[in-house]
Amino acid sequence: MNKTVNQKAWFLVLPVVILVAFNALIPLMTVVNYSVQETFGDNTFFWSGVRWFEQILQSDRFWASLGRQLFFTFTILLIEVPLGVAIALTMPKKGPWVSVCLVLMALPLLIPYNVVGAMWNIFALPDIGLLGKLLNSIGFDYNYTRQTGDAWFTLILMDVWHWTSLVVLLAYAGLVSIPDAYFQAAKIDGASSWKIFRFIQLPKMKRVLTIAILLRFMDSFNIYTEPVVLTGGGPGNSTTLLSIDLVKIALGQFDLGPAAAMSLVYFLIILLTSWIFYTLMMRNEEQ
Amino acid sequence: MRISKWLVPTLYILFLMLPIYWLVSMSFKTTNEILGGFSLFPQNFTTENYAKIFTDPTWYWGYFNSLAYVSLNTLISVAAALPAAYAFSRYRFLGDKHLFFWLLTNRMAPAAVFALPFLQLYSSIGLFDTYLAVALAHTLFNVPLAVWILEGFMSGVPKELDETAYVDGHSFPSFFLKIFLPTIAAGIGVAIFFCFMFSWVELLLAKTLTSVEAKPIAAVMTRTSSTSGYELGLLAAAGSLTIIPGAIVIWFVRNYIAKGFALGRV
Numbered sequence: 001m002n003k004t005v006n007q008k009a010w011f012l013v014l015p016v017v018i019l020v021a022f023n024a025l026i027p028l029m030t031v032v033n034y035s036v037q038e039t040f041g042d043n044t045f046f047w048s049g050v051r052w053f054e055q056i057l058q059s060d061r062f063w064a065s066l067g068r069q070l071f072f073t074f075t076i077l078l079i080e081v082p083l084g085v086a087i088a089l090t091m092p093k094k095g096p097w098v099s100v101c102l103v104l105m106a107l108p109l110l111i112p113y114n115v116v117g118a119m120w121n122i123f124a125l126p127d128i129g130l131l132g133k134l135l136n137s138i139g140f141d142y143n144y145t146r147q148t149g150d151a152w153f154t155l156i157l158m159d160v161w162h163w164t165s166l167v168v169l170l171a172y173a174g175l176v177s178i179p180d181a182y183f184q185a186a187k188i189d190g191a192s193s194w195k196i197f198r199f200i201q202l203p204k205m206k207r208v209l210t211i212a213i214l215l216r217f218m219d220s221f222n223i224y225t226e227p228v229v230l231t232g233g234g235p236g237n238s239t240t241l242l243s244i245d246l247v248k249i250a251l252g253q254f255d256l257g258p259a260a261a262m263s264l265v266y267f268l269i270i271l272l273t274s275w276i277f278y279t280l281m282m283r284n285e286e287q
Numbered sequence: 288m289r290i291s292k293w294l295v296p297t298l299y300i301l302f303l304m305l306p307i308y309w310l311v312s313m314s315f316k317t318t319n320e321i322l323g324g325f326s327l328f329p330q331n332f333t334t335e336n337y338a339k340i341f342t343d344p345t346w347y348w349g350y351f352n353s354l355a356y357v358s359l360n361t362l363i364s365v366a367a368a369l370p371a372a373y374a375f376s377r378y379r380f381l382g383d384k385h386l387f388f389w390l391l392t393n394r395m396a397p398a399a400v401f402a403l404p405f406l407q408l409y410s411s412i413g414l415f416d417t418y419l420a421v422a423l424a425h426t427l428f429n430v431p432l433a434v435w436i437l438e439g440f441m442s443g444v445p446k447e448l449d450e451t452a453y454v455d456g457h458s459f460p461s462f463f464l465k466i467f468l469p470t471i472a473a474g475i476g477v478a479i480f481f482c483f484m485f486s487w488v489e490l491l492l493a494k495t496l497t498s499v500e501a502k503p504i505a506a507v508m509t510r511t512s513s514t515s516g517y518e519l520g521l522l523a524a525a526g527s528l529t530i531i532p533g534a535i536v537i538w539f540v541r542n543y544i545a546k547g548f549a550l551g552r553v
Binding site for chain 2: 003004005006007008009010012013015016017019020022023024026027028030031086087090091092099101102103104105106107108109110111112113114115118119120122123127128129130131133161164165168218221222224225242243244246247250251256259263266267270271274275278
């Protein structure tokens, strides 16, 4: 749409700017303040420069959390995106079953995060949970509270359960927007179903899939409550993701300086990656 | 081919329903039965867990508290986002693209980063442990999202609608309220759905900003599991009840849900 230049439009965005600035800028400045200061708990602060940043960037603990975080995020993206597209492709396009499918699939998205964690916690218990009991009875030695591999398996399965539907719904929205004429034309040309997917469906889903990947990237990088309730970051530190570690330092040990420095590094990683995605998305749109 | 078409969505939905079934089934068991051993169905069917929730004020107030701040947040977010989304969809102005991205960055902000500063900010202005505090804190991620969704829907409305209305003698407020808002009613519905959803499921900020008066149901659950032993049946019942508001909201927007998830831009 060709937009008109109108500087008075700023008045229309003003409420949003005030609201978000209050919520974002003041806390962000607080974090920046803490990140360059030292305190001994009596509300006096001393300038400490970039010491906390050096400390964080040189600590093995931070890199280990970041490594686990990246492993988690890329694993779930690699599973959820192809799986979501595959399910969207097989979903009915018309008829009463569409609503049923959509409502049932959207259900996990609306369950509070800690309930998701608690639900999977009791679902996967090795002795009295359905999943744990099942895995053990078919011969696996499964116990997610003791074994690192099992904890990761449960964590990833839980995230796939929780969020694949988001990818399905987005991909589905892209698919139903393709006019029937495209498919008829492809049929006349004798295109195989792979070719239809590659040259008609996939290009049409490009935009929604970018949104899906962007949302899944941001949200999986921010994930906190579900793994805390499910595994508590354990066994040991094996499933301690970035935000869990951050909350441990900030609210658990009240090490404000290092926690603030870590927050900023954390936020910058998300910001940079999202900016790349966003720029790519906008470039697509302008074409 | 036809069978495989049905098979994949059916299996997927089955996979989604299994943990939910387990939670609901557990909520009808006694704690003894749960801890006593493995059973697929409740052997001694009991509604005791639900009875406890509906008679204990700390439990049922948790639900009221959650619904109160979620509704308040949805109202604030959508009301503030409407004019802003209109501006983004219709006009070019100084810094518009940067502003849009800046808003989106707040959708990306990890709640863990903001937990402590939020606690200090809302305590210092005397809003700690109120609905308003949680509702305002949740606007951090809901306002950008609402702007994003509404802008998508508004861009789909031809500009001729605005121009015709002005020719007919409507002022901006009269056009916006009487003509434009009804036109994008579906988009508003979707925005409400998303704001409700993300405020309802978030816990870290809600828990940090409340202690007694405005404590959300989800936080009541975490407290119970730690203080009064491990009452799994009660926990399962409370968890099952938190699914209901979400299910109701999905049912209302089911026809727009696909389009809504694509942020109105398909």
